[in-house]
Amino acid sequence: MVSVCFYLHVHQPFRLKNFRIFDIGKEKNYFDEERNRMYLERIIKKSYLPTNQILLDLIHKTDGKFKVSFSITGVLLEQLENYPKVLESFKKIVDTGCCDLVGETYYHSLASVFSLSEFKRQIKKQEKKLKEVFGIKPKIFRNTELVYQNEIGKFVERLGYKGILAEGWDKVLEWRSPCFVYKGKDSNICVLLKHYKLSDDIAFRFSERKWEGWPLTADKFSNWINKHNGNGNIINLFMDYETFGEHQWKETGIFEFLKHFPLKVLKNGDEFLTPTETIKKYKPVAEIDFPNIVSWADTERDLSAWIGNRMQKAASSELYSLEKEILKYGDRKLIDNWRKLQTADHLYYMCTKWFADGDVHKYFNPYRSPYDAFIIFMNILNDLKLKLEINKKIKTNYMDKNFLRRVEEGKEFYCRNGKIICSLEELAREIKKLDPETFLHHVNEEKNDFANWIENVIGDIVLANRIKRIKRQSTMSRVITARVARLNLL
Amino acid sequence: MKDIKVLMFGWEFPPHTVGGLGKVTYHLSNALADLGVKISLILPIRGKSNNLKIIPTNLISIKGIKTFLTPYLNERSYQYQLEEESKIYVNLRDEINRFTKRGVEIAKQEDFDIIHCHDWMTFPAGIETKKFSGKKLILHVHTTELDRGCGGCNPFVYNIELNAFEKADKIIAVSNYTKNKIVEGYGISKDKIEVVHNAIEFNGEKKNKKSKRKKIILFFGRLSLHKGPDYFIRAAKKVLDYKKDVLFVMAGSGELLPEMIDLSCNLGIGDKILFTGRLKEDEVEKIYEIADLYVLPSVSEPFGITVLEAASNGIPVIISKNCGVKEIFNNCLEVDFWDVDEIANKMISVLEYEPARMEITENAYRDLEKISWKKQASHVLNIYNSLLR
Numbered sequence: 001m002v003s004v005c006f007y008l009h010v011h012q013p014f015r016l017k018n019f020r021i022f023d024i025g026k027e028k029n030y031f032d033e034e035r036n037r038m039y040l041e042r043i044i045k046k047s048y049l050p051t052n053q054i055l056l057d058l059i060h061k062t063d064g065k066f067k068v069s070f071s072i073t074g075v076l077l078e079q080l081e082n083y084p085k086v087l088e089s090f091k092k093i094v095d096t097g098c099c100d101l102v103g104e105t106y107y108h109s110l111a112s113v114f115s116l117s118e119f120k121r122q123i124k125k126q127e128k129k130l131k132e133v134f135g136i137k138p139k140i141f142r143n144t145e146l147v148y149q150n151e152i153g154k155f156v157e158r159l160g161y162k163g164i165l166a167e168g169w170d171k172v173l174e175w176r177s178p179c180f181v182y183k184g185k186d187s188n189i190c191v192l193l194k195h196y197k198l199s200d201d202i203a204f205r206f207s208e209r210k211w212e213g214w215p216l217t218a219d220k221f222s223n224w225i226n227k228h229n230g231n232g233n234i235i236n237l238f239m240d241y242e243t244f245g246e247h248q249w250k251e252t253g254i255f256e257f258l259k260h261f262p263l264k265v266l267k268n269g270d271e272f273l274t275p276t277e278t279i280k281k282y283k284p285v286a287e288i289d290f291p292n293i294v295s296w297a298d299t300e301r302d303l304s305a306w307i308g309n310r311m312q313k314a315a316s317s318e319l320y321s322l323e324k325e326i327l328k329y330g331d332r333k334l335i336d337n338w339r340k341l342q343t344a345d346h347l348y349y350m351c352t353k354w355f356a357d358g359d360v361h362k363y364f365n366p367y368r369s370p371y372d373a374f375i376i377f378m379n380i381l382n383d384l385k386l387k388l389e390i391n392k393k394i395k396t397n398y399m400d401k402n403f404l405r406r407v408e409e410g411k412e413f414y415c416r417n418g419k420i421i422c423s424l425e426e427l428a429r430e431i432k433k434l435d436p437e438t439f440l441h442h443v444n445e446e447k448n449d450f451a452n453w454i455e456n457v458i459g460d461i462v463l464a465n466r467i468k469r470i471k472r473q474s475t476m477s478r479v480i481t482a483r484v485a486r487l488n489l490l
Numbered sequence: 491m492k493d494i495k496v497l498m499f500g501w502e503f504p505p506h507t508v509g510g511l512g513k514v515t516y517h518l519s520n521a522l523a524d525l526g527v528k529i530s531l532i533l534p535i536r537g538k539s540n541n542l543k544i545i546p547t548n549l550i551s552i553k554g555i556k557t558f559l560t561p562y563l564n565e566r567s568y569q570y571q572l573e574e575e576s577k578i579y580v581n582l583r584d585e586i587n588r589f590t591k592r593g594v595e596i597a598k599q600e601d602f603d604i605i606h607c608h609d610w611m612t613f614p615a616g617i618e619t620k621k622f623s624g625k626k627l628i629l630h631v632h633t634t635e636l637d638r639g640c641g642g643c644n645p646f647v648y649n650i651e652l653n654a655f656e657k658a659d660k661i662i663a664v665s666n667y668t669k670n671k672i673v674e675g676y677g678i679s680k681d682k683i684e685v686v687h688n689a690i691e692f693n694g695e696k697k698n699k700k701s702k703r704k705k706i707i708l709f710f711g712r713l714s715l716h717k718g719p720d721y722f723i724r725a726a727k728k729v730l731d732y733k734k735d736v737l738f739v740m741a742g743s744g745e746l747l748p749e750m751i752d753l754s755c756n757l758g759i760g761d762k763i764l765f766t767g768r769l770k771e772d773e774v775e776k777i778y779e780i781a782d783l784y785v786l787p788s789v790s791e792p793f794g795i796t797v798l799e800a801a802s803n804g805i806p807v808i809i810s811k812n813c814g815v816k817e818i819f820n821n822c823l824e825v826d827f828w829d830v831d832e833i834a835n836k837m838i839s840v841l842e843y844e845p846a847r848m849e850i851t852e853n854a855y856r857d858l859e860k861i862s863w864k865k866q867a868s869h870v871l872n873i874y875n876s877l878l879r
Contacts, residue, residue: 020832022728022732022834022835310848314845315845352821352849352853369823371846371850374843374845374849375836375843378839378846379835379839
């Protein structure tokens with residue numbers, strides 16, 4: 001009996017809007033909301049809804065013998081929040097118990113290559129999201145683009161994962177077959193290797209009329225699987241979810257194929273397993289060594305489509321160089337935007353590999369060219385840096401003697417009792433002398449005129465934040481006096 | 491196989507060129523001659539200069555006709571040139587008639603198998619020649635009145651083109667963009683039109699640009715409405731508002747020159763835009779040497795050979811979407827000609843983001859390696875053969 005492990009990766013990025021150099025420091029939003037919605041709604045209609053329906057029907061029809069697994073990126077789950085029907089259709093499948101959810105990075109990022117600490121944070125964030133939405137903690141991990149290497153295996157094992165998905169690439173496997181469970185080098189993590197020939201028969205070649213296997217029927221395909229009896233335990237069919245309905249259109253007959261091939265597989269006496277079940281049923285036959293990074297992409301199976309050219313290298317290294325500062329000084333929104341920029345798709349759109357050969361249509365790019373993708377990305381990154389600088393100034397108790405200067409004429413503080421205050425030092429002196437009535441007029445439940453004046457006219461945001469909630473005259477006087485004393489010391 | 495003899499009606503010819511057409515005629519006829527085609531080239535020669543550069547092959551013979559015609563003439567630029575050279579021709583129409591008459595006289599003494607005309611001024615001569623000789627007529631379209639006119643086209647020229655397109659046996663368009671113009675704008679069947687893109691002779695030498703503090707952005711072409719020089723200047727203004735150490739060079743002459751100088755002064759950037767007037771060949775090379783970015787914001791550009799030239803000099807290029815050249819050349823930045831903000835954005839981006847500049851220029855070199863006149867000449871030869879069969 002051959003076990004089939006059928007796993008689909010579901011993801012849509014937050015595409016960037018045409019952010020011009022003139023928008024730096026001015027424009028608030030980085031993402032092309034309208035276009036993202038348009039793409040998402042198209043893919044929901046063409047792929048998610050019809051495919052999920054078929055998958056659910058298959059589970060019911062086979063009394064749960066059909067199994068499927070998903071990894072759904074956090075950024076997609078975020079986008080699907082506005083589409084409860086779609087989220088529900090995924091949940092229904094998960095709730096049957098015939099579906100494994102596979103862990104990954106929330107942002108579909110290549111953090112594993114650039115920063116392991118960030119990698120960990122994004123895995124944890126994804127776990128939290130899966131718990132929240134589906135109530136499930138994943139035991140199996142898949143890295144973005146199936147990027148795998150010994151070290152990555154060891155790392156996610158420490159995070160509690162029992163298994164990891166990887167490409168069954170000939171150059172690593174050599175004489176070995178991808179149809180067995182292996183274990184990572186120097187670790188106990190189980191490695192499930194993609195059977196790329198059979199996977200790609202569906203994902204890439206299904207509608208390729210020049211291919212000798214065309215047309216691919218359920219009978220033919222299930223027999224190819226069945227032939228592995230005797231020389232393999234498992235067939236790992238890993239592919240993008242969008243294969244069904246988007247990469248392969250409905251007109252190619254892909255949905256009919258999906259409806260029937262699982263039934264044929266079962267009829268042949270073979271079975272479906274989730275990745276978790278797979279590693280329970282089969283013990284690793286040997287250790288497998290992945291000394292170098294291997295991905296599931298292109299004929300090279302490397303990262304050259306993401307970090308192959310100068311633009312991609314510059315963009316990614318600049319982005320990740322912000323890690324320390326942005327985590328220290330950034331607010332939640334800034335950090336989230338920084339991470340959304342890490343989504344690997346942005347780097348992929350800058351790929352010139354095929355573009356250089358004039359074959360522009362070989363891959364999908366929402367921008368006019370890889371150069372446009374880079375320019376937009378860099379403009380946004382520069383805006384992010386600017387925002388970070390501002391945050392940093394505020395957070396590092398930015399102290400500036402300028403705060404002590406006399407304010408411009410016409411911007412003085414006019415007290416209710418007629419007193420005019422021209423500087424911070426004067427305010428420190430005068431505030432304790434103010435009669436309570438005047439103080440209450442300026443500082444009450446509705447407003448704090450002194451805090452506003454300090455923030456908007458003096459510009460000392462730190463001090464303004466400190467006295468914002470102070471209601472007592474003496475406390476406020478003490479805080480301001482202390483601040484003036486410190487500034488004087490500078 | 492017997493050598494094919496072609497009677498070619500040309501435009502200008504190096505070294506006296508105004509636009510890209512002289513160069514195209516030169517390279518194409520040279521490459522055809524290399525393939526064994528014998529060419530008699532009939533050219534308009536400017537009144538005062540008779541000294542032609544002779545192509546180093548004996549397969550091409552050149553016959554000159556003294557006339558005032560230069561390519562890209564229209565009534566307005568004709569007047570402009572009249573003022574420039576203070577000649578007293580009555581109008582463009584008579585000039586064309588004169589050229590046609592002289593051209594046919596020369597043609598009568600020639601022995602040829604096929605007629606090949608470049609652009610509208612030579613079309614009447616081609617048609618007349620076809621009439622008396624019965625040979626097949628090919629019209630090579632480098633630009634149409636619909637490109638030059640920017641919506642306000644001259645019916646006199648349009649009708650010459652329309653009439654000729656209908657009578658021709660084959661039309662060669664320099665791009666699919668132009669082919670579509672001929673199909674849609676003139677109602678010509680698309681089966682009659684073949685596309686042969688222009689090319690350049692790229693020697694494979696990659697130029698290393700020295701980086702300097704002050705960057706130079708180049709506009710190179712005639713200052714006519716359809717080249718979009720005004721969009722260039724408006725974008726320059728936006729760039730200068732953002733970044734001071736940039737210099738803009740507008741190389742080329744044309745009827746819009748005075749207006750463009752006015753415009754740049756009105757925008758307060760007169761000192762940042764250099765108008766060079768028409769450039770000689772060695773001056774062109776110099777300008778390519780110092781430019782950091784080439785911009786072609788054409789409203790309508792049948793091909794745009796300067797894009798390939800700039801790229802072969804290691805200069806990144808920004809082109810408008812309405813350019814035929816992008817059908818064979820991807821590694822540049824594309825803009826809508828009217829989108830001044832976007833042009834300025836990309837101008838600054840290329841100057842600021844070094845990795846983008848490097849990727850663009852390097853990948854552009856790879857594009858250029860696939861382009862050659864030899865390839866294009868053999869396309870043309872195939873068209874000759876199919877007509878003579």
